[in-house]
Amino acid sequence: MTTRTTTSPEGRTAGPAVRLGVDIGGTKTAVALFDERDAALARARAATPAAEGAAAVVAGVLELAARVLAEPAAAGTRLSGIGVGTAGVVAPDGRTVAAATEALPGWAGTPLAALLEDALGAPTTVLGDVQAFLSGELAAGAALGARSAVAVMAGTGIGGAIAVEGAVVRGGHGAAGHIGHVPVAAAEGHRCPCGAWGHVEAVASGPAMTALLRRERAHAAARDLRAVSAAAADGDAAARTVLRLGGGALGAALAGVVSTLDPDVVVLSGGVLEAGPWYEDALRAELASRALPLLRGTRVVRAALGADAVLLGAVSRAAVE
Amino acid sequence: MTTRTTTSPEGRTAGPAVRLGVDIGGTKTAVALFDERDAALARARAATPAAEGAAAVVAGVLELAARVLAEPAAAGTRLSGIGVGTAGVVAPDGRTVAAATEALPGWAGTPLAALLEDALGAPTTVLGDVQAFLSGELAAGAALGARSAVAVMAGTGIGGAIAVEGAVVRGGHGAAGHIGHVPVAAAEGHRCPCGAWGHVEAVASGPAMTALLRRERAHAAARDLRAVSAAAADGDAAARTVLRLGGGALGAALAGVVSTLDPDVVVLSGGVLEAGPWYEDALRAELASRALPLLRGTRVVRAALGADAVLLGAVSRAAVE
Numbered sequence: 001m002t003t004r005t006t007t008s009p010e011g012r013t014a015g016p017a018v019r020l021g022v023d024i025g026g027t028k029t030a031v032a033l034f035d036e037r038d039a040a041l042a043r044a045r046a047a048t049p050a051a052e053g054a055a056a057v058v059a060g061v062l063e064l065a066a067r068v069l070a071e072p073a074a075a076g077t078r079l080s081g082i083g084v085g086t087a088g089v090v091a092p093d094g095r096t097v098a099a100a101t102e103a104l105p106g107w108a109g110t111p112l113a114a115l116l117e118d119a120l121g122a123p124t125t126v127l128g129d130v131q132a133f134l135s136g137e138l139a140a141g142a143a144l145g146a147r148s149a150v151a152v153m154a155g156t157g158i159g160g161a162i163a164v165e166g167a168v169v170r171g172g173h174g175a176a177g178h179i180g181h182v183p184v185a186a187a188e189g190h191r192c193p194c195g196a197w198g199h200v201e202a203v204a205s206g207p208a209m210t211a212l213l214r215r216e217r218a219h220a221a222a223r224d225l226r227a228v229s230a231a232a233a234d235g236d237a238a239a240r241t242v243l244r245l246g247g248g249a250l251g252a253a254l255a256g257v258v259s260t261l262d263p264d265v266v267v268l269s270g271g272v273l274e275a276g277p278w279y280e281d282a283l284r285a286e287l288a289s290r291a292l293p294l295l296r297g298t299r300v301v302r303a304a305l306g307a308d309a310v311l312l313g314a315v316s317r318a319a320v321e
Numbered sequence: 322m323t324t325r326t327t328t329s330p331e332g333r334t335a336g337p338a339v340r341l342g343v344d345i346g347g348t349k350t351a352v353a354l355f356d357e358r359d360a361a362l363a364r365a366r367a368a369t370p371a372a373e374g375a376a377a378v379v380a381g382v383l384e385l386a387a388r389v390l391a392e393p394a395a396a397g398t399r400l401s402g403i404g405v406g407t408a409g410v411v412a413p414d415g416r417t418v419a420a421a422t423e424a425l426p427g428w429a430g431t432p433l434a435a436l437l438e439d440a441l442g443a444p445t446t447v448l449g450d451v452q453a454f455l456s457g458e459l460a461a462g463a464a465l466g467a468r469s470a471v472a473v474m475a476g477t478g479i480g481g482a483i484a485v486e487g488a489v490v491r492g493g494h495g496a497a498g499h500i501g502h503v504p505v506a507a508a509e510g511h512r513c514p515c516g517a518w519g520h521v522e523a524v525a526s527g528p529a530m531t532a533l534l535r536r537e538r539a540h541a542a543a544r545d546l547r548a549v550s551a552a553a554a555d556g557d558a559a560a561r562t563v564l565r566l567g568g569g570a571l572g573a574a575l576a577g578v579v580s581t582l583d584p585d586v587v588v589l590s591g592g593v594l595e596a597g598p599w600y601e602d603a604l605r606a607e608l609a610s611r612a613l614p615l616l617r618g619t620r621v622v623r624a625a626l627g628a629d630a631v632l633l634g635a636v637s638r639a640a641v642e
Binding site: 098164179183195256 | 582
């Protein structure tokens with residue numbers, strides 16, 4: 001790929017094209033400016049002013065964008081596109097936030113693509129953050145070369161995304177990939193944060209496993225997954241059981257997803273994987289034993305790009321669309 | 322669309338193009354010759370000589386093909402393509418049978434596309450029969466206009482297929498759509514015909530529900546789903562419970578599939594739906610209450626094309642590829 005020089009409508013000769021990647025999470029927002037080879041020229045990040053509402057969140061993105069565009073590396077470049085990965089469900093047209101949790105109050109309904117296009121003058125496309133994450137892993141990470149893939153992000157919630165024929169699937173409501181909301185036997189009788197009963201997220205997320213351990217007399221004060229993890233590392237049987245239950249439940253959910261989609265690869269990520277081997281071991285064992293026998297060898301890998309996956313995936317869509 | 326007249330390599334002027342659709346099931350094989358408007362010019366069907374092995378099954382297809390090609394309506398036409406929907410798993414390249422159950426002994430490994438191309442001289446593409454069924458419903462049936470869809474065929478087994486961006490998904494091993502092999506709570510402790518435990522097919526297929534009812538003292542002689550259905554219609558509580566359990570289990574499995582894929586429509590078909598309202602009512606109720614709340618309104622419809630869906634879907638691929 002070579003650096004092109006183009007002429008803008010105003011007649012000025014503009015410099016090489018750069019794209020802006022944006023990652024809007026419930027707690028932090030990150031942006032990066034990428035050149036045509038997907039190398040980051042400048043980066044910035046800040047806390048997401050979630051409690052202040054949608055306008056403040058968008059203003060925060062614009063402030064970070066102005067910062068990276070003012071970097072020396074951006075001098076003489078031309079912003080050709082913007083790709084966003086955001087918490088919440090993005091409408092299938094990739095322009096508006098369709099739904100969001102209480103982590104981002106007022107975020108639902110935000111016409112995010114139009115707001116960024118108006119402010120920054122470059123075409124914008126928006127994906128859900130886990131959808132963007134999988135786009136990144138497909139473009140340059142652990143799913144490189146795969147035609148179809150399933151991604152799961154296990155942390156405060158259980159997020160997911162799917163890709164078919166090389167492209168992330170948005171779904172009819174933009175909600176494709178909600179693997180956390182697959183019913184599984186191990187979650188029967190447990191209420192999910194979404195309001196339904198028996199979803200895998202109700203036993204396999206960090207807060208869910210912490211709550212399960214807190215039911216044990218000896219662990220009534222366990223505050224977060226770190227406490228669960230520490231107890232498990234110390235040999236505590238109840239902590240290990242909770243982690244195995246959560247990982248096994250997610251493995252059973254993924255077995256159903258694998259039998260339905262027959263993907264080339266399953267990509268695992270999220271903080272819960274760092275809670276010791278019990279969770280991931282149970283996940284892999286349950287997935288291998290409960291999928292259709294023909295699919296038991298389906299490749300399961302850890303994500304490779306870290307926090308950059310969302311930014312790179314968002315920008316890969318900006319380039320394509 | 323107009324009828325084209327083309328010149329063959331030999332210099333002869335050939336007539337209008339026709340395509341051959343083939344539906345190979347464990348018990349019967351059907352073929353039909355379609356014109357350019359997807360109207361059937363000729364049809365033939367016969368029992369599948371399954372027990373005699375793969376060569377006999379292929380010979381049976383060729384015999385039926387010869388019969389429809391000899392019909393007066395076929396005179397002067399040119400066979401431009403062949404589309405096949407077959408029982409078993411078809412390799413992702415659409416040419417070879419990758420796996421099959423004991424219903425078709427020796428069928429796995431059959432280079433079906435090559436055999437039909439050699440014998441009939443027209444390019445051939447092969448899909449799994451439920452994949453072909455969904456292609457047909459997308460092209461002209463209950464899923465017409467949908468971009469993404471989930472199909473389920475509930476009968477002797479629980480088959481399924483999925484479509485994304487208007488095209489049926491084959492999957493990495495050709496096995497996409499095996500919805501019968503999704504683990505669900507209601508099937509825990511039940512062994513699936515595939516060998517794994519806890520799959521929805523183990524409680525939601527016709528034979529599975531018949532076996533469950535046979536466990537009741539009063540129904541020890543129940544032979545098939547017809548007996549279950551008749552007992553339910555007579556007000557028998559155990560029979561209705563078995564049908565509700567099966568339908569509810571399939572609804573829970575579909576809730577997970579819907580949360581993962583976010584399809585525009587779910588298409589239901591298969592003989593089990595005819596066993597009275599208990600199965601389908603439980604399926605719909607469970608699907609509606611257990612999917613991600615955002616997706617609870619996902620459209621659920623009955624298939625519209627009957628037995629022609631496989632033939633039309635197979636031929637729609639012949640035309641496209």
